[in-house]
Amino acid sequence: MSPSPPPALSEDQALYLFCLTRRSAASFEHDGLSGQAVRRLPVAEGLSAVVDAVDRAAWTGPQAEENMRSLGWVGPRATRHENVVERAMEEGPVYPARFGTLYSSLERLRTTVTAHVETLTAFLTRVETADEWAVKGLLARDRATAHLVEQTSAPEAEDEETGTAYLKRRKKEKEARRSVDEWLGEVTQTIKDTLMETASEIRTLDPQRTVKDDTDRSMAFNWAFLVDQDRCDALRQAVRRANGRHKPAGLKLRLTGPWPPYNFRPNLADEPSGGPEGDGL
Numbered sequence: 682m683s684p685s686p687p688p689a690l691s692e693d694q695a696l697y698l699f700c701l702t703r704r705s706a707a708s709f710e711h712d713g714l715s716g717q718a719v720r721r722l723p724v725a726e727g728l729s730a731v732v733d734a735v736d737r738a739a740w741t742g743p744q745a746e747e748n749m750r751s752l753g754w755v756g757p758r759a760t761r762h763e764n765v766v767e768r769a770m771e772e773g774p775v776y777p778a779r780f781g782t783l784y785s786s787l788e789r790l791r792t793t794v795t796a797h798v799e800t801l802t803a804f805l806t807r808v809e810t811a812d813e814w815a816v817k818g819l820l821a822r823d824r825a826t827a828h829l830v831e832q833t834s835a836p837e838a839e840d841e842e843t844g845t846a847y848l849k850r851r852k853k854e855k856e857a858r859r860s861v862d863e864w865l866g867e868v869t870q871t872i873k874d875t876l877m878e879t880a881s882e883i884r885t886l887d888p889q890r891t892v893k894d895d896t897d898r899s900m901a902f903n904w905a906f907l908v909d910q911d912r913c914d915a916l917r918q919a920v921r922r923a924n925g926r927h928k929p930a931g932l933k934l935r936l937t938g939p940w941p942p943y944n945f946r947p948n949l950a951d952e953p954s955g956g957p958e959g960d961g962l
Contacts, residue, residue: 690734695741695783696790699731699765700941701776703805711768714758719765722787725794727802731769732790740783749781766941774809776801777941793949800947811909812939814916816876817889818869818901824931825861868932869902872923879916880906884944901932905944913939 690696697714704727713719713733724730738744748754759780766777784790794801877883888900908916920936927934 690786693737694734695737695785696787697733697735697740698778698782698784698790699733699762700769700778701794701801701805702729702731702769703727703773704729705772711765712761713765714761724787724791725798725801728794728798728805730790730794731765732787735783737783740781763941770941774805775941776804776946777943779943797947797949800949804945804947808907808942808945810911811881811907811942812913813942813944814880814906814908814913814936814938815940816902816904816906816920817935817937818872818903819898819933819935820865820901821898821931821933822861823897825864826931828930865901865932868927872927872934873902873904875923876904876906876916876919879912879919880908882907882945886944898933905940907942907945 699713699719701724702721704723705721711719714735715733717733719731719733721729721731739748762780766775769775784793873883884905886903886905888903906916917936920934924934
């Protein structure tokens with residue numbers, strides 16, 4: 682089967698990059714952002730790019746800045762981007778591009794990839810047998826405070842709470858609230874050390890401000906792990922054990938994956954920066 686022909690770019694179009702894969706002549710069946718099927722094009726020795734032709738004005742300049750502020754515009758396109766990358770993962774390892782990565786021409790893309798072909802080839806070899814997994818720590822602070830109070834409180838002898846007992850209990854609650862962060866720091870390090878026994882690499886990410894479907898919890902930590910595929914079950918078991926130990930105290934771990942290995946991609950110095958700035962143009 683012959684490779685997909687390169688898209689003919691007009692002056693008002695740019696080349697949108699979804700991901701890089703190992704070179705393949707096979708067609709790639711998935712709709713892109715333009716409403717047409719994406720193309721898989723050879724871009725360097727042993728490497729192909731999954732691309733689409735998009736309207737340049739929608740992704741660069743004033744119109745792009747407005748678009749990027751609209752969840753209604755970004756949401757479906759980010760989902761389509763992710764769907765294409767995950768479709769490519771079904772066939773083999775990928776180097777996932779950031780959402781909004783554009784090139785002015787196929788030649789510009791080929792120049793960038795060729796300059797880093799050894800690094801990219803090594804990366805694809807590494808992630809062929811390893812997956813990215815996300816682990817988020819979700820803290821119910823009130824429950825954690827109550828747990829610490831329970832751990833430090835002795836049963837009161839009185840059947841009814843006296844004024845003195847009430848003041849003592851309130852004092853312990855204040856002390857527990859102050860010590861939650863200290864407790865959380867110790868527990869977080871222990872969990873991290875345990876999970877790293879199953880992984881080869883970790884990235885510490887910024888905690889998200891909101892937690893979907895868990896409005897009573899805040900995000901205490903946010904990690905990405907690169908895990909060899911024969912160790913994924915060990916990671917799942919380690920997370921289950923940690924939840925069994927710490928969930929009663931208000932800390933719950935949420936494991937998701939496998940994901941495209943965004944957080945473990947090598948840094949390419951002249952890769953476009955992503956977003957509405959008109960990358961590579």
